Amino acid sequence: MTISAVPMFDTSQVQSASAHSVAEWSAIAGARFVPLRLLALDPFSGSIRWRYIEQTCISEISAGAHRVLRTDELISPDDPRHFKVSLQLEGTGIVAQDGRETLMRPGDIAIYDTSRPYTLEFTDEMRCIVMAFPQDMFDVPASLIRRITAVRLPGDDGVGALLSPFLRDLGENLGEWTGVTGMRILRATLDLLTALVYAQLAEPHDHWGESGRAEMRAFRLFIDAHLGDPHLSATTVAKAHFISVRYLQYLFSEEGMTVSDYIRSRRLEHCGIDLSDPAQADLSVQQIAQHWGFRDASHFSKVFKRHFGSSPRQFRASHLGAHA
Structure with missing residues (x-):
């Protein structure tokens, strides 16, 4: 067995290790992130090359038939919580997690979660x-990832x-x-x-379609x-529902x-209703605009005219008459 003397989390260079028996392979690959x-x-051989970029490890793995x-x-609750993304380059593999399993052929991609049981099986070379990375680095909620673990993601x-x-x-x-180049490549x-x-x-x-509609x-x-609320935004909506802004x-x-389009459109619709309501004729245009979250009178006038084709005052006059 050859194992690089470079520490596991050294980010300065590529590290490598190779094994010539099952025991050596277990020592090399059995606890790199979490216990496996x-x-x-036997006879068995395998090799790993890896590099850390920040907290993410990218590995190239070659080995004979084996199961993980x-x-x-x-x-253990103390184990690091990682997602792993695997790209099959040669041979075939089976990834199983969360009651699903998928056959991986060259070019296919799969995601699995180290915080729950999973199985990998390779029947040949x-x-x-x-790529293994902490879950909090990924801008997708873990609850959503759980829906597609062990699902074949076609690479073609x-x-x-x-x-x-x-990859x-x-x-x-x-x-x-x-x-910096490495970090940019990782982020991309x-x-x-x-x-x-x-x-x-x-x-x-x-x-998924039904649940997505319910969320909307x-x-x-x-x-x-x-x-x-003048501070209503995509960020406040996402935070209130415990999801990411990206999602x-x-x-x-x-x-x-x-999200901003929708918020603005709904505010303008309510402003249009109020401006055409005789019961609210005593309220100024600015009062109505502020009631629905528009703080800047000039901005409100511009977006209102763009939406309705006339200024707020012209709109009100056309709906309530010249003396509104």
Whole structure:
């Protein structure tokens, strides 16, 4: 067994280790992030090259047939909570978690969560790229990730066709990703992964469409109830529902708008109703605008005219008569 003397979390250079027996492989790969049980038959050989960029580890792994088990008894509350993203480069593999399993062929991508049991099985010689990163680095709620663990994410279509070669280059050129360049490449990779996850969640599996519509109804009700708050924004909506701003914006973008567009549109609709209501004729335009969250009179006048085609005063006059 050859193991680099460089400390595991050294970010300054590429590290490597190789094994020539099952016992050596277990010593090398069995506890790199969290405790794992590895099963294989001798003769066995395997090798790992890895590099840390910040708290994220990118590894290129080559090995013979083997199984990797992350079982309940191996999981401790003190274990680091990581997501792992695997890109199959050679051979095939089976990833199983959360009651699902998927067959991975070269180019395919899968996500799994180290805080819950999972199984990896490789029936022949294999090579893959694995990126492991703390869950709090990823701008996707863990509850959503749970819906697509052990789901095949195709690397030859859509966002996957962008991410797959990106991950391949990342793993095969570990020595190049240093300093600021490495951090930028990492961030770009996570952004592509985020896009891939949301694209997958938008697919009509696991009744996702129904649950997504229910979430949108909840967001709209919350926004309508807080339109008068001048500080209402995508951030406050996301925080109130314990989700990320990115995810909230994604759901609204699926309906062709931003959160800000929706808030502004609903405020303008209410202003239009009030300005055309004779019972509120004693209220000034500014009072009505402020009631619905518009603090700047000039800004309100501009967005109102753009929305309705006339100024607030002209709109009110046309609906209430010349003496309004």
